[in-house]
Amino acid sequence: MADLHFELVTPDRLVMSDDVYMVVVPGTEGESGIMAGHAPYMTTLRNGEVAIYRTQGAQPERISVTGGFAEVGERGLTVLAESAEA
Template identity: 85%
Template structure:
């Protein structure tokens, strides 16, 4: 399957822009796993960790986020967060 283009943006900076295997976002109604080909989707975020999987078998990188929105479109997944911490 093709990679998912993922961008994480805060008011201060572009935190990440990369092609990845999957991203799990902490939505207000639960966690959502997003992969390439996902249907258009939008959710508000709760404070928590985004998990970025660069490959199907790799361990995720986690990035703490507070508030914001996540949108899936034909361009990929864009997360607009109020703030984002360091990757782990």
């Protein structure tokens, strides 16, 4: 399967922009696992951790986020967070 293009952005900076295997986002309705080919989707975020899996079976890289939203579109997954810390 092709990689998912993922961007994590705050008002201050671009935190990450990379092609990854999967990202799990902390939505207000629950956690959502996003992979390449996912249907268009949007959710607001709760405070929590975004888990980035660079390859299948890898340990996730975790980045704490507060507020914001996540959107899946043709170009991949974009997370716009109020703040983010590794």
